[in-house]
Amino acid sequence: MTKLRVLIAEDHLDIAENIGDFLELSGHHVDYAYDGKMAVSLMESEVFDVLIMDVMMPKLDGLQATQRIRTLPCGDIPILMLTAKDTLDDKLLGFNSGADDYIVKPFDMPELYARIQAQVRKNQKQYQHHIVVNGIALNEKTQSANIDNVPLNLNPSTFKIMWLLTKAHPELVAKSEIEFALWGDLQPQRDILRSHIYNLRKSLSKCSNEVSIIGKHGQGYRLERASNKEQA
Template sequence: MKLLVVEDQPKLRTLLVDHLRHRGFAVDAVETGRGALAAQCVTRYDAMILDLGLPDMDGQRVLAQRAAGRDGPIPCIVLTARDTVESRVSSLDAGADDYILKPFDVRELEARIRAVLRRASRSFAVLNCGNLVFEPQARHASVDGRVLALSRRETMLLEEMLRASPRIVVKEYLEEHLYADGESVTLNAIEALVSRLRRKLAEGEAQASIQTVRGIGYRLMQNG
């Protein structure tokens, strides 16, 4: 899942990005409202975390103009020091899905992100293919009850493959959703990541494997 953080305070922006990436999200971050709107023109995000006090425009303008996907505008959690009832009401009326006052605990923000994603129909139901099971909320995969030792990025890849299975996931989609903008990504980064996950699934005796669809991407299929 990919998030957009819109926050002009460098220390808080870095804190949010580092915590959310550690918790398994792909995260892009911008510091202005115009940057937020521009980012949404080129990337599909699952949710946005939006500060209202931006240097170039009020965050509520960004909220009103945020991109819409297949299921409507992307979910948005507002972060702000504005503690008036009027501010909360106007943000919620403008379409915010949640509202958090500064200062806050990043663990609470993470919990609220999960809740917003659930309400936006991003299911946290257990995913499986054969004897391979993935629990999105716990962020771990297992084969016949044995937990697979996966890196954060391998876990993100597996989730995307399971959600799409048996459909093909194009390579460009994976590059967009597994890496944040500005991250250094080598030409064969996706191939290497798929290779590592494929090997771990085989070593773990999973009844599922990743097939390469040459020139297009990959798909996860149940063996046999």
């Protein structure tokens, strides 16, 4: 399975860390929310591939948080609900709130991982190829992009790069990953990527003075927004 960005919404630190450690050892990136309100906030500002949601949490429970997330642009994300409640009525409440799967505690980590994989595969088949991150919106089907509703003009190559950088934001995307997305195993002999990055930066400067591409020599690139510079 490709590397996933997973959000774990769980107020019990030991449970959250056990799941997170297992997923990170499997090569995935993990972030945490310790209440339902924080989970909604992170979903509004970041991009994740799957959400593991506890039901009983402070500030906003998992049922309410799931309902709110389903109204967001990223609302088609797979959501797996974790709970100690195992009655049929409890399960129906979970599914009716928008959960894709319902897992009763205690659970075996390999089973949770298998269910995550199944939901991600299912979601990828139905994925609308649309992401919105920090005011940057991309539609892979129409190859269209905008920043704060201002059109961003991209060619097919710079769109692919922008897609990777936006999806990974604020993390670094390895140079090799970008090159593989552009050319697969047929890598060019010259460093053409540098020219594509130059063209992308030029397009970004015409669209917004807040969004830029930061390069790390020999490693890769990341997207930065002026308001996020202290956090990036």
